[in-house]
């Protein structure tokens with residue numbers, strides 16, 4: 001079966017700004033709000049256990065340095081975690 005392409009919401013910080021990205025399995029791709037022409041791509045696998053609190057759980061736009069987190073669906077057990085949403089998050093201090 002072909003890898004299913006799903007639309008996921010991308011939530012930017014402040015003013016409830018949103019966009020749409022695409023996901024397949026645990027991977028997601030989206031456009032940064034800075035207007036960088038290439039898409040950002042990230043996955044949920046390196047998120048455990050620290051999630052967005054660890055550098056490996058984040059995606060940084062190489063153009064504007066904004067940070068994003070690919071949100072996994074909360075599931076019991078192990079294995080790949082499906083990407084359900086992308087959130088812009090504040091940089092780590």
Ligand SMILES: [Zn+2]
Pocket residue numbers: 032033034035036061062063064065066
């Ligand atoms: Zn950017």
